[in-house]
Amino acid sequence: MLNAILASHELLLGLAQALVAAALALGVALVARSRGIRLFSDTVISLVRGLTQMIAVGYIFVLLLRGPRWISPFVLAAMIVAAAATSSRRARGFPGAFRISLTAIFCGAGLVITVMTVLGAIDTAVSALIPVGSMLIANAMNANALALDRFRSEVDAHRGEIESALALGAAPGATVRDPMQNALRASLIPPIDNLRSLGIVWIPGLMAGMLLSKGSPVYASIYQFVVLAMILGSSGLTCMVSTWLMSQAAFSPAEQLVMRPAPVRAGAAGGRLGR
């Protein structure tokens, strides 16, 4: 229907489609609020931010595509800093959360992007490197946020066991081995599931792949696998680095557990007491 009315006005069509999609998401947030799950303000902020950022990115991308190749590393570096800032917000109050996230995403996504570009799996053209690189960075960001969140909640839940182990003379790293493993496992479930269900449950960004491959649907499908495998690799590496750094930051030089419990969010008290 929107296509028929606004066929000749591409920008207006896009905005109308965005409004319809946002209304659907807001409807879900409203239903969630009626059930005591307070996501409405987060949803509104995310939708407004997401749309504004995407419109800005659209215009910036038009300029970038005409730019020189050397601009890509700088754009990707800026994306890594923004990703680190976003995912570290998940762990507000965690000592050094931004530094941990920045180092982890830089090591994970940065290394995979570099190696795969050198090997030729990612084209060095701005139009290929930035979109593929951003996919790796965004997924590394999500995995890192999940790892931070999970590590912290695992340590909160097992504070007594961890301090008992410290009191028995255990090394700090040994006392948080389970939280580290659980955080890593939890953060890698989405990329593993994505890879497992690829082509059966979903066909992600296939059109983007087809555009990158300049046509062949078979190559596009294979390239989609390449992208998801790179996502798994970069997310895995990111989370390995971040969980290790978190395990270091959780303890003082005198081997005391200095990571304080996560602040209880408004409206979450019932859930916590109910555990």
Place this chain on the structure above:
Amino acid sequence: MVEAFLRADRLTRAVPGKVIVDAVSFEVARAEVLGIFGPSGSGKSSLLRLINRLDEPSSGTVWLEGVDYRSIAPRELRRRVGMIMQRAYLFPGTVAENLRYGPLQHGEALDDARVSDLLAGVALGGYEERDAATLSGGEAQRVAIARALANNPQALLMDEPTSALDEEAKQQVERTIRSVVQQHQLTTLIVTHDSAQAQRLADRILLLRDGRVDNVGTPREVLHNAERNPR
């Protein structure tokens, strides 16, 4: 004069906006049981956590056999000064695996005979292969005591070890504490808010109020004074 086994020297722990432990000094002789007594929120558990450096003092220190504990590696300090918490916090696995945990951290494998001896010492002979998750509260706390003893500590810190137990389990754990403290000649600091328990277990009592030492002496003196001068 015999040198104290453990001497707290103006131990202080402050967090933003509050001094939890305020310049606390005391001495404990070898094999002595010192009860740390006081109302809720007086800083008893916080003080205990400073003794094995689970928390860092804001100022002050502890002298262990005349050595400043800041010069002792934290893991060695915690092996020498064991701790029993309010809850047992046993690790997943068997009772024997729990007992082997501490020695294993510095590469020592506890043999079966030693595991059996430790369990017999807390009246839990034959519990080696029991799943730690299936134990009652009192049994779990006695396993926690045996687990701490597996490190051959010179001192034990006990943070209200019977507060989460019913009366029968509490009596069993108290009997175990008396027996192991005597048998191993352990210097012991036991936090309690139960005056009867303090009298039963402690040689001397340190009364804490608002993070400060209010009185130190025999259980009779301190508790009698505390009853006459409540605040």
